[in-house]
Amino acid sequence: MRNWIPLIGQLQDYDLRQDMKSDLNAALIVAIMLIPQGMAYAMLAGLPPVMGLYASTVPIVIYALLGSSRQLAVGPVAMVSLLVYTGVSGIAEPGSEEYIAYVLLLALMVGVIQLLLGLLRLGAVTKYISHAVISGFTSAAAIIIAFSQMDSLLGTDLGESKNVFIIMIEAVQNIGNIQAETFFIGLASIVVLFLMKKYTPKIPGPLTVVVLSIAAVQLFNLEQTGVEVVGEIPGGLPGLTIPAMSADAVLTLLPIAVTISLIGFVESYAMAKVIATRERYAVHPDQELRALGAANIGTGFFSGFPVTGGFSRSAVNYDSGAKTGLAGMMTAVFVILTLLFFTSWFYYLPQAVLAAIIIVAVYGLIDVKEPKHLWQVKRADAVTLAVTFIATLAVGIEAGIITGVGFSLAVFLYRSGKPHMAELGYLESEGVYRNIKRFPQAKTDDDKLIIRIDAPIYFANMAYIEEQLRHYMLEHPRLTHVIFDFSSVNDIDAVAVDELEKWLDHHGSRGIRFYFVTVHGPVRDIFKRAGWDEKFAGSLYYRDLNEAHKAASSDS
């Protein structure tokens, strides 16, 4: 029971006065942040604002019960909302009933995929998404999201495209159509949000601009001058909806559902891990997948849209003192109270303010330090980040992540295909064997070659290794002994063993003798199964280079 509902474990030593107070305080602050954000992200996803509130009720309660993180704040987030828009706007008109039906189905699919991955304990597949890919992808997505708010901010129609460059061109062409009051409200909100974030981080900026802008619109009758407002928000709780399923729709939505499942999980799990490490408790990837999956199934049945654990909201939840999942539960209660009693208050909220909230929220996701750092430490990783960033901006959000993952794995495969090799020499001062390129004073013999191969040997790098060996042997015309330092050969496959055997047979027949030093267990096993223990008895398994060198010297 406690394995499946971690909340029970979290409440084991719950202090009803102290901890409850902390959780309640965090829940209130998160709710104040979540209500305008939820509406804004619903808008970003092409949905009516109220669905952002619906998505902040049932899923939060489900995650609070099932999640292994105590502080993760689940709900609508910018990246997933954008993915929903890009995935569904191609097959239905945003905001239409058909569009909403597809989004509900999509949420259900995301939930089922995450739940299945969690039940099958496949959370580890996400390890193949490099942090460099996530960083490049997130920065690009943040820019795309910010630009997608341009029309709400300018109060003018800029077409349907989410491509940054097209939006820029459209914005310049429509510079005469800018609605001045809207633009002013939006710009002022952005400035206020940035300033408050910097100078008064304790006061919730989104709530402030929401309250001020509603007051301003009412006071100056700005709605009459053309400022678009949120308008009527239906009060009351979300009803139970059954997503319409058709094989066709499921197939069409599958790629975007898989993308949202993985990206949503990766973003969420990364944040959960950061907090868990600081608080010294464990989060489990598969339990997290199950919890997020259940939450998304919940959002699909209760008029919401796909949710995940958000970066900034979780940070606020944690900083505000949340101790357990109860904080999440209470957040949901505050949202439900809003739905029951306060939706009419948001009638005059300008859409430009929601756009401003989104822009400021995603601005923090643009990471310029990481590419610099990666460039300094290892350029290939920085290039991976750049490729992902450019592909995401230029082609789109799904293509970007696929390109990034493909590229990062290709880099690894490319590197593993051209492994580092070194000729070793004896360094008398230290009594060890070292790479003669780094230690030119190391002593070598004319008739002996000591080679260290720094790689798992497999089908794709065996040809390269043979080629390098050929070069080394050309440099040693008087060669009679080859000593292989296998201390960094951590694996070998059958294809490579066969090739190596052919190579040994060929050179062995020309009178060259071989010595294998520090062969690790997994490689020993393969040698044994390939019959080398008999065939090459006496050549394998030297304990160290000194021993092999001595053996080679007495063999000559």
Add this chain to the structure above:
Amino acid sequence: MRNWIPLIGQLQDYDLRQDMKSDLNAALIVAIMLIPQGMAYAMLAGLPPVMGLYASTVPIVIYALLGSSRQLAVGPVAMVSLLVYTGVSGIAEPGSEEYIAYVLLLALMVGVIQLLLGLLRLGAVTKYISHAVISGFTSAAAIIIAFSQMDSLLGTDLGESKNVFIIMIEAVQNIGNIQAETFFIGLASIVVLFLMKKYTPKIPGPLTVVVLSIAAVQLFNLEQTGVEVVGEIPGGLPGLTIPAMSADAVLTLLPIAVTISLIGFVESYAMAKVIATRERYAVHPDQELRALGAANIGTGFFSGFPVTGGFSRSAVNYDSGAKTGLAGMMTAVFVILTLLFFTSWFYYLPQAVLAAIIIVAVYGLIDVKEPKHLWQVKRADAVTLAVTFIATLAVGIEAGIITGVGFSLAVFLYRSGKPHMAELGYLESEGVYRNIKRFPQAKTDDDKLIIRIDAPIYFANMAYIEEQLRHYMLEHPRLTHVIFDFSSVNDIDAVAVDELEKWLDHHGSRGIRFYFVTVHGPVRDIFKRAGWDEKFAGSLYYRDLNEAHKAASSDS
């Protein structure tokens, strides 16, 4: 000049009596084998038999000039012919003028792709096609090719499908329609070919069955009873043809052109390498690509179809004493003489005999030893072979190779994502540190943990390594010192360095001290660029485990 036209180098010490005689003998034997095979493979590719002869003229001459192998016999081969059929039969009726036009364009495209790969020195990309994949793919393709000859062999129409299972069903359903004389001739040819291959390997089997069957058809007037014969073969040399190019056609043919380019090259290069190793000269992958590319461009302009170096024909060429590319040139001359004077001789050649020649030729490609051997040495490789084999048989020839390559790389990535790790203990008898699982008598300390990581560390395995470290640390509750044996960490990326640094910071703040032993050059460089040399000064770069253990003992 000699770099681009290796034939010049080959003729440097050419003995006009001895070597010329050898080359001439080999050329004659290969031509006798090639003429019926060429016609058979053209039929397999859905083309008129004469195109098999055309493909055995110009391309052979071009390869003889440019190729770096002295004995490789280039020309039509079964696998490539089947790929041509599967690729083009979907868009045009086999044998039609439109079909031929597409095939010429395809040959040109294959040539251009290979030439470009060669000029860009990208021959190494084929190293990512594992020998296990090639073996599984070849066996399956051989079976598909053999079954594709079923209709010619039975003298009945079995539909268009090349799927083995569909052909089997069709054959059973059409058992009443078998043309008895055709089936007898085909079966007899197969038996004769097998027996001659075994008992009289010096006498060319294909020529024998061709001569005998032509005589039989004429003698017994079998054409009248319904035995399908090759019929009129136009005499004379191929004219210059300009392949019709359209962007649409190029795009449609691109996937099959890429497949043929790579598969053709891999098959050819593997054979060239085998012979070159025995004869102790070098073949260069990029030169081979350029030579095959030029040959395919030639076949596209002279009414042929895609060619490559064939396994069995090259073996015959080598065994018959071919010394240089001149043997290939002379083969082409024999084919040209046939085209000029002898095509009418083949009028009565039964198609069932060509089918028999194909079946016996591809039978030798089915490899049952390799899967057994791989299963014994490393099961993952045997599974790769099986997956490729099954995918090729069940889905098709292109899907098979793509599945195989994808699977073999996924296996490598999967293994690299769960690297081998070992806790080491001191083995007093030998004075070395060894894996305590393999050497349970090795001595360990309660407060010290010595860990060897057997892998390049990168983004995809860092989480697993952390997880394992967590387990090791739970097993050592009194731990104060962790010694990392980095002798088999042959590479590390920036993402993993960052994660490792966080881990060290976290555990360092809890009073645990770290020691890194035998860090190799490439990893040292990364540590340095990440600023570790200052931050972790004194913890890195211990020379060996003894030194680190001594340091740890004096630190406690």
